[in-house]
Amino acid sequence: MNWAKIRLERRDEVTWAWRLFCFLVAILGTLLVTGVLISTAGKEPIEAFKELFIGAFFGIDSIVETLVRATPLILTGLAAVVAFRAKIWSIGQEGQLVLGAIAAYWASIVFEGLPRIIVLSGVICLGFVGGALLGVFCGWLKARYRVDEIISTVMFNYAIFYLLTYLLSGPWQPPGDFYVQSAPVIEKALLPNLLQDTRLHGGLFIAIVVAIIVYILIKRTALGYEIRAFGSNPIASSFKGIKPTRMLVVVMLISGGIAGLAGTSELLGVHGRLNTDIAAGAGYTGIIVALIGGLTPLGTVIAAVLFGAMVNGGFMMQVVTGVPKSMVFAMQAITLLFFLCSTLMSQYRIKRVTEDV
Amino acid sequence: MLEQLQIKNLTKRFGTVIANDRVTFDVRRGEIHCLFGENGAGKSTLAECIYGTYRSESGTICFNGELVEFNSPRDAIQLGIGMIHQHFVLVPPLTVLENIIVGTEDAKVLLNTQKAENKFKELCARYELKLNGHAAIWDLSVGEQQWVEILKALYLDVKFLILDEPTAVLTPEESDKLFRILNVMKRQGISIVLITHKLKEVMQSDRVTVMRKGKIINTVDTKSTTREQLTHMMISSELAVQGLKKKINSESTVVQIKKLDVRGPRGGYAVKDLNLTLNSHEIVGIAGVAGNGQKELFETLVGIQSPESGEVWLDTEDITHWSPAEILAAGVGHIPQDRYREGLIGQLSIVDNLLLGMHRSPRFAQRGFLDQERVRAFVQEQVDQFEIVAPSIDTVVGNLSGGNAQKVVLARELFQASVVLLANQPTRGLDISIADYVHRQLLEKRKEGYAILLASEELDELIKLSDRIVVMFKGQIAGEFVADNPDLEQIGLLMAGGNL
Known part of the structure; x- marks a missing residue:
């Protein structure tokens, strides 16, 4: 008797066409499922998607706003890329972002009297250092005491957030002020605008530069090679002289520093003062962005812009169609699920097997 | 009817490798029957065929006089066949009792703990085992975990028990205790198949079957044989491949290992008081069953492990505490035992x-x-x-x-590598042509003047390549031989833990 069976089989080579196909299937799936969600809320899905798209990409202002929202996600996403490539599961981008912003704000106070170019480079450097310090500390905890990095980085997210609220309701709260926020950052520490009369700021420039640096780091440098090797097989790597302790510290330094830059960019490009909305979940969203981007710098930039567009277009969608903009967060989560599935799908083929029994 | 198990012409292949080649084998009711042979001789494969884990390609298995065909261990268990594997199959956070009843009728829907506890106590008393049924597995010593494995089998009322190298993890005292337990089981009429490569254990059995390269060499009564005869059967006698290497006089000492002590993963000494010298133009072979400290020795030499005491010298430098990167830079190459885990x-x-x-x-x-x-x-x-x-x-x-x-x-x-090459089982799992390629490469490097340390479980390979052979047993060097015309029986005896 003939039995037709279906079996999954791993592909030897993944072609570009097939990968693109999987990618399109993921997008279609996302639209379908969110479409169902929107219609159960009693709204017209096609209409909602249209407004979302218009809100995200129609006109200079919309595009600029999408990019502004994408900027911190690019940086936190890249931070996750660096760590995850080494299979170090750092979830600490949120805390590193905040500590980076705190360090940058502190630098803006200290460097107040210096020329603008020095102040600007000083705050950016300190922003990097702030995030890097926290990253290194978690890496060192793992290297020295085998503290799981997932636990330590998540815990520090909370600790650093409380440090922020302490600073903003105490030492850095302007006298007589009622709000939990700092005084504005001095003018010369603010990032320059990239496009006149818009909110597009230098943070985007920093993010693109960092993306290029991360690309070169992973593809072309000996350190990037070590990150890939260590991430794929730490035992074989250590046999050939790649020290696990050094990798933990160096990778967490770079990853934390990049997340710190996200905080710096938000502080000096968007908010202009320290407040408790400085991170707004960008650290966690960055992880999703990195995973959707397939842990590559280019993919991460694209995914970050996509997510920025969803948040930005969500406002228009709410105003015009009445679909709540929180629907966007459901959309982001669904996007992640479909992309993870499509990544897996792209590596397999479905085969029909006929067996004679 | 004397035979409880009869196997005729059983063949089992893995791809192109024949693990069991027309094996004929029988076990009598209530005897302790040893399966003796080197690693890779096919002992475990045969056991797994009896237990139903593997299905043989051809041949027949008769149990209690009836022809049987097992599709899975479940079928074997139903007929009262039990097996204790080399690695424990226990759930560490659960208690002893829970581990014993898991998968039995007493743990189907509701746990029948009272019945289980009574039977457990009765079994402990009968076999003189002191175990707390409510202790979690991870609180037990390795030896105690082995008793739990045995109780698991006894709880199922096994009539036929296979033990795959049960003493590998036990101390000598625990091993003695194991044999006392086995003898009690034997008196209850339980048949026992004991897989081992230790002579001391073989000598305590009733009958021995010696396997080599997938084939049965002979089955003999233990009383009527000697250690020397068994060793002779275990290692292959026809070592034709010689003359590949020409004698080169090695002039200088390259590596010196002095009084090396290395701790193993379980805390005891994996390498103990080891002294060894490697010369240029020389291949030194390490004979021994895997797990006798070869891995730890090699890992210490490449700098992955650091020794508790002792020294390693490379030419005139003390490299004992150098990092892997430094040792690599000094010209030491390493072919690790597990290529996918440690090499690639x-x-x-x-x-x-x-x-x-x-x-x-x-x-x-x-x-x-x-x-x-x-x-x-x-x-x-x-x-x-x-x-x-x-x-x-x-x-x-x-x-x-x-x-x-x-x-x-x-x-x-x-x-x-530019000076030293460390090769730990470099041909394991490779087909003959690739293995031969590896051999020629090693000999080529020897000619160029490298000092080479080669560990292998295959004596043929060592004899073919080495200038000197040292036998490693339990982290120590049990003996050294010149490889030109070594006394194979003596090497085999030392590998199995015997004395000369």
Whole structure:
């Protein structure tokens, strides 16, 4: 008797066409499922998607706003890329972002009297250092005491957030002020605008530069090679002289520093003062962005812009169609699920097997 | 009817490898029957065929006089066959009792703990075991865990029990206790098959079957045989391949290992008071069953483990506490025992794998940037020279065949090594032609003046290649032989823990 069976089989080579196909299937799936969600809320899905798209990409202002929202996600996403490539599961981008912003704000106070170019480079450097310090500390905890990095980085997210609220309701709260926020950052520490009369700021420039640096780091440098090797097989790597302790510290330094830059960019490009909305979940969203981007710098930039567009277009969608903009967060989560599935799908083929029994 | 189990002409293949070749074997009711042979002789495969884990290609199994065909261990268990595997199959957070009743009728829907506890106590009393049924497995010593495994089988009222190297993890006192338990079981009429490569244990059995390279050599009554006869049967006698190596007078000492003590994963000594010298133009073979400290010795020599005491000298330098990178830079190459775990990065390409360890060398990296063109040219050269068969140099190493994967390791290590080559079972799992290729490469390096340390479980291989053979047993060197015409029986005896 003939039995037709279906079996999954791993592909030897993944072609570009097939990968693109999987990618399109993921997008279609996302639209379908969110479409169902929107219609159960009693709204017209096609209409909602249209407004979302218009809100995200129609006109200079919309595009600029999408990019502004994408900027911190690019940086936190890249931070996750660096760590995850080494299979170090750092979830600490949120805390590193905040500590980076705190360090940058502190630098803006200290460097107040210096020329603008020095102040600007000083705050950016300190922003990097702030995030890097926290990253290194978690890496060192793992290297020295085998503290799981997932636990330590998540815990520090909370600790650093409380440090922020302490600073903003105490030492850095302007006298007589009622709000939990700092005084504005001095003018010369603010990032320059990239496009006149818009909110597009230098943070985007920093993010693109960092993306290029991360690309070169992973593809072309000996350190990037070590990150890939260590991430794929730490035992074989250590046999050939790649020290696990050094990798933990160096990778967490770079990853934390990049997340710190996200905080710096938000502080000096968007908010202009320290407040408790400085991170707004960008650290966690960055992880999703990195995973959707397939842990590559280019993919991460694209995914970050996509997510920025969803948040930005969500406002228009709410105003015009009445679909709540929180629907966007459901959309982001669904996007992640479909992309993870499509990544897996792209590596397999479905085969029909006929067996004679 | 005397025979409880009768196997006729059983054959089991794995791919092209014949693990069991027309095996005929029987076990009598209430006897302790040893399966004796080197690692890879096919003992465990035979046991798994009896237990129903594997299905044989041909041949018959009769149990209690009836022809049986097992599709899974479940069928075997139903007929009262039990097996204790080399590695514990216990659930560490659960208690002893819970582990014993898991999978039995008493744990189907509701736990029948009262019945289980009574039976457990009765079994402990009968076999003189002191165990707390409510202790969690992870609180028990390794020996106590072994008793739990045995109780698991006894709880199911086994009539026929297979034990696969049960003493590998036990202390000598615990091993003695195990045999007392086995003898009680024997008096209850339980038949026992004991897989081992230790002579001391074989001598306590009723009958012995010796296996070599998948075949049964002979079955004899223990009383009417000697240790020497058994050893002779265990190791192959026809060692024709000689004359490949020409005698070269080695002039200088390259590596000196002095009084080396290394701790193993379980805290005891894996290497104890080991002294060894490697000379240039020389291959020193380490004979011994895997797990007698070879892995720890090699890992200490490459700097992955640090020894508790003792010294390692390379020429005139004390490298005892050097890092792997420093030892590599000094010209020491290493072919590790487990190539996919320790030697290769399966998800990366041939290019990346051949680069490993040289990614910081001035030849391939300037100011931290890799010179891709040079790297690729070098890799292409190596792939051609070693005849590595792959679609391209960007092929992921995990997709290569075992032989080609080992060639990647070989190419890399032979290139990086300039003085010393450490090879731990470099031909394990490879087919004859690739193994022969590895052999010729090692001999070539010997001619060039390298000092080579080669560990292998195959005596033929050691005799073919080595200038000297040392036997390692329980972390110590049990004896040294000149490889020209060594006394095989003495080597075998030492490998199995005997004395000369």
